[in-house]
Amino acid sequence: MSVPLILSVETATLAGSVAVSRGEKILGVVSGDPGISHSNTLLGDVDELLARTQIMLSEIDLFAVATGPGSFTGLRIGIATVKALAATLDRPTAGIPTLEAVALSGGVSAESVALLPAGRGEVFTQLFSVLRSDLVEALDEAAHVPPGRLFERYGNLETVTWCGEGAIVNRELIESWAAGRDWKIAPQTNSLAAQVATLALARFNRNQFENPFALRAIYVRPADAQLKA
Numbered sequence: 001m002s003v004p005l006i007l008s009v010e011t012a013t014l015a016g017s018v019a020v021s022r023g024e025k026i027l028g029v030v031s032g033d034p035g036i037s038h039s040n041t042l043l044g045d046v047d048e049l050l051a052r053t054q055i056m057l058s059e060i061d062l063f064a065v066a067t068g069p070g071s072f073t074g075l076r077i078g079i080a081t082v083k084a085l086a087a088t089l090d091r092p093t094a095g096i097p098t099l100e101a102v103a104l105s106g107g108v109s110a111e112s113v114a115l116l117p118a119g120r121g122e123v124f125t126q127l128f129s130v131l132r133s134d135l136v137e138a139l140d141e142a143a144h145v146p147p148g149r150l151f152e153r154y155g156n157l158e159t160v161t162w163c164g165e166g167a168i169v170n171r172e173l174i175e176s177w178a179a180g181r182d183w184k185i186a187p188q189t190n191s192l193a194a195q196v197a198t199l200a201l202a203r204f205n206r207n208q209f210e211n212p213f214a215l216r217a218i219y220v221r222p223a224d225a226q227l228k229a
Contacts, residue, residue, distance in 0.1 A: 004061035011078030012070025019193035064200030068218035092209035101195035106163030106186030115166025
């Protein structure tokens, strides 16, 4: 099986997206609505995408999903859906860390900081090296911090690509720190499922599959309900 068909699901962000790809080629993407729960839209988005690309669900070779961090509810919905589809069809899965996909969306860069809103005014963040268009290497651990502490973590870096919705939201703060440094903010993507697909293909090519029931969410911090308990 040299050129797999991959269905990729990203529900870590409020809007989310789904993608179908054949090898490196993205055949189609459907972006979600940030104002509507993934529980109400995800299966419909998958059906729409498969109909648009004229692909049957039974033809999918690999199911990929963003495993977090991100929206707690969104992650549970996305992972549960991929588990169910892959288990029913007896297909392998690939769980892709959300921040890894975010870093890839910013393009090749020796040092990329991936940022996603984490609620309560905080951001999820992690530093990566994007070595090529399908290879991302983590340089530290994922964390959730107030935006003001990002400079403590990354202020010593001279050349940085800031990636993701969290970078767009905190553009003014990042730009205020950037004096004398080669820092740039990458354009935001509305179809992160495409990056999930690219990273899933790389795992497929290395025979790094997961059993559907082994998929686990990467939360980084406890859910609000747990914090209040």
